[in-house]
Amino acid sequence: MTEVHKAGSCRTIKASCSDCSLSSLCLPLAVQAEDLDRLDEIIKQGQRVEKGQHLFRSGDEFKAIYAVRTGAIKTYSITPSGEEQINGFYLPGEIMGMDGINTNHHVNSAKALESTTVCEVPFNRLEELTKVLPGLQRHFFQMMSKEIREEQQLIMLLAKKNAEERIASLLLSISTRNGRRRLSTTAFRLPMTRVEIGNYLGLAVETVSRVLTRFQKQGILAVESKEVRINDYQKLCQIATIQEG
Amino acid sequence: MTEVHKAGSCRTIKASCSDCSLSSLCLPLAVQAEDLDRLDEIIKQGQRVEKGQHLFRSGDEFKAIYAVRTGAIKTYSITPSGEEQINGFYLPGEIMGMDGINTNHHVNSAKALESTTVCEVPFNRLEELTKVLPGLQRHFFQMMSKEIREEQQLIMLLAKKNAEERIASLLLSISTRNGRRRLSTTAFRLPMTRVEIGNYLGLAVETVSRVLTRFQKQGILAVESKEVRINDYQKLCQIATIQEG
DNA sequence: CGGATAGTTGACGATAATCAAGCTATGTGG
C-alpha cells in the first residue's frame, strides 16, 4: 500500500493492484482493501503483448484470465469456412479470456490490436480464492453474466440493425467505455482497423467506410483515419437506437 | 433409486433427479450419486408453464435457474425500438435463466412455446451447495461458459451466414439436441413458429418460408407445418457450414 | 524509395426486406 512505485507510468511493472488506476473497474472492486494482498499474490502484472501477437490461441490450454492494462485486444474464432470472426474488443480495465472454462481449452484466440499490457490471473488459484473471499465468487459469476449480456447486445445488433445503426452503436460503446476510464467520450482513437470493425459488425469494409464518410458529411463525426471526434452525440444515439421507428 | 414413480409419465411430479430420464444431460451429471439427495432437497420439480405463459419476465428478481423437463422455452429481450429479440430456444434437459446473476434481476423474459414443465433451482441455495460439492461449482462455470460459446455461434451465424445457411444450421442444432435425448435426429416437430425462427435468425418470416420450401423442392427436407423430416442430412450439413467456400 | 497494408469511392448486382394477397390450420362460440 505504501510502496514507492510511480502510479502514473505505464512502463513500471506494478507490484500491487491497489496502485493501479484501473482498480475501480477491474477485479479489485470485488475485494475488500485488506484482502487485496491475496489477490496481488496470485496476479502476474504487466505482461507485454506486442501488436499483432497472440495472448492465447484457440486450442491452448485454459490457464488464466486476463485484465487489460493498456492497449487493446480482440478475441476471435475461426468459422467452419476458415474466416475470422471477431467476437469482442477489450479495452483497459476489461477482463477477458473466460471462454474455455468449459473445455479447459480456449475456444477463441486473442490478439493485440496495438502494444498491450495485461495482468494474468491464474484461474485455478483464483478459483481457490473465491472460496475464501465471499465477494469474489459472486463477482466472478457477474463478470460472466456481463459477458453473456454483452453478447446478447451484439446478437440484437446483428439480427435487427442496419449498417448505420451498427456503426453508431459501436462508436457509442467505445465512447462509454472510454468514459469509465475518465477519458474523453467524444474524441478518441479507434484501436481496430476498418476491416476489423466490419468483421465484428457483420459488414463489408466498404460499407464501414461509406457509413463513416456519410456520418462525416452529415456533421455527426469528424474522422481522420483512426481518430474519431463525435460532434453530434445526440444524433448518434438516435441513429444507434431508433433510426426509423 | 428404487422409488415407485413411473419414469415414463409426464404428469407425475418427480421426487428425485435420479429418476429423471434427463439426469445424464442436466445438473445431476456434476454430482456424485451419493450427493444427489442434497440436490433433490433444493430443487422444486415439475413446475408447469402453459403455452404462451411466462416463466419469468425481464426485470423480475433473479431467484432461480431452471431445467426444462418437457416442452420448450424461448428467452427474449426487447430492443430499444420495442421489438422482441429471441436469443435462445431451450429444449428438455437444458438449463436456462442464468442471465440476471449480474444484476440480481432478469434481463430476458422466458416464455413457453408449448405446455412445458421445468425444475426450479433456487440460486442462493445452489450457490451454497457449490461450496460443499466440489464438482458443482466448476460445472456451473462450465454451463455459463457453454452459454457464452453458444451465443458466439449465433453471432457467427448472424455476421457471416446467408439465409439458407442460417436455417440449415438451426435445423441441425435442433436435430443434434434431439439426438442427445435419444430422439430421432431426422424427424421432429419444431416447437417454434416461423416468425420466431425468423426473429431468432435475423430473417423475415417470408424468407424463412421460402428457404424451407426451397429445401423441400431440392429433396433435402419434408416439411408439413411444424413437422420436419431431414431427408438429406449430408446436404444440410454442407449448406450449414460451407455453402460456397 | 518502393512495396505492402489500409482506406476510400464508384458502378453494378444479388440477396433478402417489404408490400400485398391468398391460403391453411387452429380454436372458439353459437
Added chain:
DNA sequence: CCACATAGCTTGATTATCGTCAACTATCCG
C-alpha cells in the same frame, strides 16, 4: 358440429440495402 375469426404460413412482385468487383489514394515500414 359447423361457421367464423384469427393466427400462422406461403407465394409473388417490387424495392432497398448491402456485398462484390475494381480502381485509386493514403499511410506505414523496412
